[in-house]
Structures are given as C-alpha cells and as structure tokens.
Amino acid sequence: MNEERGRWYLLTGLVIGAVLGLAYAWLVSPREYLDTSPASLQVDFKDQYRAMIALAYVSDGNLARARARLELLQDEDAIRSLAEQAQRTLAEGRSPREAQALGLLAVSLGQGPIPLPSLPPANPSPSPVATASPSPSPQATQTASPSPNITSTPQVPAITRTTFATGMPLPTRTPTSTPGAPFVLQEKTFVCDQNLGGPLLQVQAQDAASQPLAGVEVIVTWEGGEDHFFTGLKPDMGPGYADFAMTPGVVYILRLADGGEPVEDLTAAECEAEGGARYWGSWLLVFSRP
Amino acid sequence: MVRWFWFIVAVLFGAALGMLYGWVINPVEFVDTTPSTLRVDYRSDYVLMVAEVYSAERDLEAAVRRLAILGDKPPDESVREVMIFAAQAPYADSDQALLSQLASDLQTRSPTLGAPAP
Numbered sequence: 001m002n003e004e005r006g007r008w009y010l011l012t013g014l015v016i017g018a019v020l021g022l023a024y025a026w027l028v029s030p031r032e033y034l035d036t037s038p039a040s041l042q043v044d045f046k047d048q049y050r051a052m053i054a055l056a057y058v059s060d061g062n063l064a065r066a067r068a069r070l071e072l073l074q075d076e077d078a079i080r081s082l083a084e085q086a087q088r089t090l091a092e093g094r095s096p097r098e099a100q101a102l103g104l105l106a107v108s109l110g111q112g113p114i115p116l117p118s119l120p121p122a123n124p125s126p127s128p129v130a131t132a133s134p135s136p137s138p139q140a141t142q143t144a145s146p147s148p149n150i151t152s153t154p155q156v157p158a159i160t161r162t163t164f165a166t167g168m169p170l171p172t173r174t175p176t177s178t179p180g181a182p183f184v185l186q187e188k189t190f191v192c193d194q195n196l197g198g199p200l201l202q203v204q205a206q207d208a209a210s211q212p213l214a215g216v217e218v219i220v221t222w223e224g225g226e227d228h229f230f231t232g233l234k235p236d237m238g239p240g241y242a243d244f245a246m247t248p249g250v251v252y253i254l255r256l257a258d259g260g261e262p263v264e265d266l267t268a269a270e271c272e273a274e275g276g277a278r279y280w281g282s283w284l285l286v287f288s289r290p
Numbered sequence: 291m292v293r294w295f296w297f298i299v300a301v302l303f304g305a306a307l308g309m310l311y312g313w314v315i316n317p318v319e320f321v322d323t324t325p326s327t328l329r330v331d332y333r334s335d336y337v338l339m340v341a342e343v344y345s346a347e348r349d350l351e352a353a354v355r356r357l358a359i360l361g362d363k364p365p366d367e368s369v370r371e372v373m374i375f376a377a378q379a380p381y382a383d384s385d386q387a388l389l390s391q392l393a394s395d396l397q398t399r400s401p402t403l404g405a406p407a408p
Contacts (some may be wrong), residue, residue, distance in 0.1 A: 009293055013300030020301070023310020033331040042322040048359060049325070049336065056339040058347035069335065261327070 039074040046073055047085055054082065054101035063108055070109075082106035085231045096228050100215055107214045110125075111239070131132040161290070182259030184288030187286035192271035192279075199246040199256055199280035204238070206233045206288040212240025216287075217257035222250050247279065256287055326361035330375055333360060337372040338381070341388040350395055366396035 014112075038049050050073060058068035075081040086102035090097065116235055148211040183205065191202070205216040214232030221227075246252060248268040255262035271281040307391050323335065337357065344353040357365035380386070 010300045013297040014304040015309075017301035017304020017306070018308040019304075021305035021310075022312045023308075024305070025309045025312025026319075028322075033318065034327055036323040036327045036332075037329065038332055040323045041328075042324060043360060044322075048356075051337040052336065054354065069339070072332065085370045126306055135403040264391045287349075 008018045031068045038072040041073075047075065048080065050085055051089075051098045051102060054105040055098065057105045057108070058101040066105055079106045079109050082109070083233060086158055086230075090229050090233065096217075096230070099233065100217075100230050103230055107232050135220050151239065179255065181263075181290050183256045183287040184260060184290050185263055185285060186288045187284070187288075189284045190269065191284050192282055194271075194273065194279050196282050198282075199248060200282035201244040201246055201252060201266060202282055202284045203242045203244075203254070203256075204230065204284070205240045205242075205256065210287045210288065212238050213289075214239035215232065216240070216242075218242050218244070219255050219257055220244050221253045245280075247284075255286060260287065295311075324361075325359045328360075331379075334372040334375045334379075334381075336360070336390075337369055338346060338376070338385055341369070341392040343390050344392050344395075350399055353392060354399070366393060366399075369377070369393040369396060 009194050017066045038046070041049060049069070050104045053066055053069045056069075057063065070082075071134075075077045078288075082102045086106065089099040089102065186206070203218050203221060205213040207213050207276075212231070214230075215262045216231040217219045218231065219226065220229075227244065229242050229244060234241055234243070237243075244252075244254075246266070246268045250267065252266040253262050254266055266283055269281050270278045272278055319367050325333065328336065337360070340353050340356045343356075344350070348352075354365050357368050363371075369389060369392055373386070373393060376386050376389055381389075
C-alpha cells in the first residue's frame with residue numbers, strides 16, 4: 001500500500017514539475033530570438049527591407065546582390081511581391097522614388113539587368129530637416145476630390161490594381177526610359193472591354209524601335225488633383241504599361257514627365273454590349289520616342 | 291521524509307523535462323520580429339544598403355530614418371558597430387568605404403537639430 005502511494009507521489013511530482021517547467025519556458029521566460037532572419041520580420045518591416053533592397057539596386061545596379069538579398073525574405077514570388085508593393089506604395093501616396101525602384105527591380109529580375117534611369121528626387125520639395133517624419137510626397141493630392149462642377153458624383157480617383165496570375169511570364173528584355181527626345185502620342189484609342197473592370201487611362205510607352213519602356217513617369221491632372229505613376233509596375237501587363245482609374249464625369253489631362261504634348265479632354269465614356277448593357281470603356285494611349 | 295525528498299526530485303525532473311520541451315524541442319516561435327532582432331550579418335547588410343542608397347541620394351535625414359528601424363541606438367553607433375563587423379567579415383573595400391562615408395557624415399550631423407553641424 002505504502003509502495004503504491006510512493007509511486008503516485010513520484011508521478012504527481014513529475015507532472016507538476018513538467019507543468020511548471022513548460023509554463024516557465026513558454027510564458028515566463030520564452031527563448032529569446034536575437035538572431036532572426038529577414039524572413040521572420042513583421043510585414044511592414046519586410047516591406048521596408050524590400051524597399052531598401054530595391055533602392056540599393058537602383059543605386060549600385062548590382063542585380064546579383066539584390067537577388068541574393070531578396071532571397072532572404074523568402075517571398076513565394078519575389079517579382080510579384082515587388083510589383084505589388086510598388087503599386088501599394090503609389091496607391092497610398094508614398095514615395096514615387098521607392099515605387100519606381102521596386103518596379104525597376106521587378107522588371108530587372110524578370111528580364112535581366114536593364115539600364116537604370118535616374119529616379120525622382122528623394123525630397124521633391126524643400127522641407128525642414130529637423131523632423132524625423134517622412135516628407136509628404138506629391139501623391140498626397142490623389143485624395144483630393146475632383147471638381148464638383150464637372151462630376152455629379154464626386155469620387156476619389158484611385159490607381160487600379162491588377163490581379164496577378166500565378167507564374168505570369170514576363171516579356172523579353174526591355175530597355176527603360178532614358179532621357180532623349182520628348183515622347184509623341186502615336187495612338188489614342190477608345191477601348192470597349194468589359195474585362196478591364198472600369199474606366200481606365202491605359203498608357204503604353206515605347207522607344208523608337210517600338211520596344212516597351214519601363215520607368216516612364218506619367219502625370220495625370222484634373223481639376224483639383226494630380227497623380228504620378230510609372231510604367232512597368234504591372235509586369236503582367238508588360239513593362240511599358242501603366243494605368244489609372246478614371247472617375248466618370250471628370251476631365252483629365254495626361255502627359256509624360258519626360259516631355260511631349262499633353263493629351264487633353266480625357267473623360268470616361270460608355271460602351272454598349274450586344275445585349276444592350278452599358279459599361280465603361282477605357283482610353284489606350286500609346287506614346288513613343290520619335 | 292524520504293517520500294518528500296523523492297517528491298521534490300520528481301518535481302525538479304519534471305520541470306527540467308518541461309523546460310527542455312519548451313526551450314529546445316518546441317520553443318515559442320517568433321514570426322513577427324523587428325529589425326532590432328536581426329542577426330548581426332543581416333543587420334549589417336541592411337546598414338550597408340542604407341549606405342549604398344545614401345551614396346546615391348546624399349539625403350542624410352532619409353538615411354537616419356532608415357537606420358531608426360534598427361532600434362533605439364543612435365544611428366552613428368549602429369553604423370560604427372557594423373563597420374567593426376564589416377572589417378572582421380571582411381566586406382569588400384568599396385562597401386567598407388560606403389559605410390565609412392555614412393558614419394563620417396552622421397558624426398557631423400547634430401542629433402538635436404537633425405541637420406549637419408556647421
């Protein structure tokens with residue numbers, strides 16, 4: 001009887017000890033991770049790390065190093081992560097320089113090293129340097145409402161995001177925009193395509209040999225607002241492609257930052273399907289260097 | 291008395307097993323870490339990226355902001371630590387020069403005003 005009680009005491013002690021030990025190891029003093037890898041970073045820190053990789057790539061042009069650094073983040077699809085972050089950066093009105101760097105790295109990873117254009121200045125407007133907060137970017141105007149005397153239902157124009165198909169192949173190697181003669185509008189076409197999902201201003205930038213150009217800055221203005229974006233941030237649509245979602249009733253002017261004539265009076269217009277249903281069409285503008 | 295002795299021994303043995311399981315076999319996993327916990331070589335590479343970008347942008351305040359995510363340390367101290375690691379690793383001379391340039395420029399920056407000192 002006493003022997004049996006003794007064995008139970010031992011088992012009870014063992015269980016109590018194990019529970020206490022686990023509580024100490026998991027709750028009181030969990031193992032500290034001081035030597036983590038970039039892959040374990042919080043999402044927002046991962047984004048910052050990725051942006052730094054892209055900016056460093058644009059600074060030194062070392063694609064192998066950028067690729068090795070990106071591998072540390074263990075993204076399932078690094079190109080897509082870069083492109084999506086570039087679009088997020090623009091849509092949220094943050095640094096266009098960062099967005100362009102992310103886009104250029106995405107294009108470079110898909111096509112091999114490309115000539116790197118000069119990026120927009122890090123600080124587009126003079127600002128006091130005493131504060132540690134990020135300087136406001138020109139995209140802040142994106143949230144401005146279009147003029148009420150033009151549109152009956154004022155809405156905020158927003159950059160559309162394309163849903164990426166998995167494993168989307170990228171086109172063959174394409175040069176990026178380098179300073180040269182101003183772009184010329186080659187084609188202005190009204191496109192009726194229900195799959196586009198809304199009224200878009202679609203831009204294609206090409207060089208003199210009709211090869212798509214990544215990194216071309218596009219400026220869209222409307223009464224009370226302005227937005228900047230770059231070609232090449234949607235690799236699935238081609239490196240020379242960019243688009244902007246129009247708000248019906250608002251009149252837009254589009255031009256390329258590298259120069260050339262602006263395209264005026266761009267407004268959303270409707271198309272009619274075979275069954276009589278109406279939907280918004282889009283404008284396709286093709287620019288090329290002469 | 292003997293029974294109590296063995297009971298305490300069992301508790302200690304159980305605690306040891308529990309800690310072995312909690313620390314070694316199945317430790318708490320950290321998936322949302324901050325850059326301050328990065329291993330020194332990753333942290334050094336991040337600082338090197340900041341230095342690379344700084345060499346192109348020459349925007350010291352942007353570099354300070356980028357270094358700030360590494361923790362509470364002053365940015366010049368973070369860069370100095372990385373320079374020591376870079377010398378031991380060793381990093382390429384060109385990379386060490388970039389770090390050195392950033393460290394030097396940070397030293398001339400007044401931390402209170404956030405602007406280069408005269």
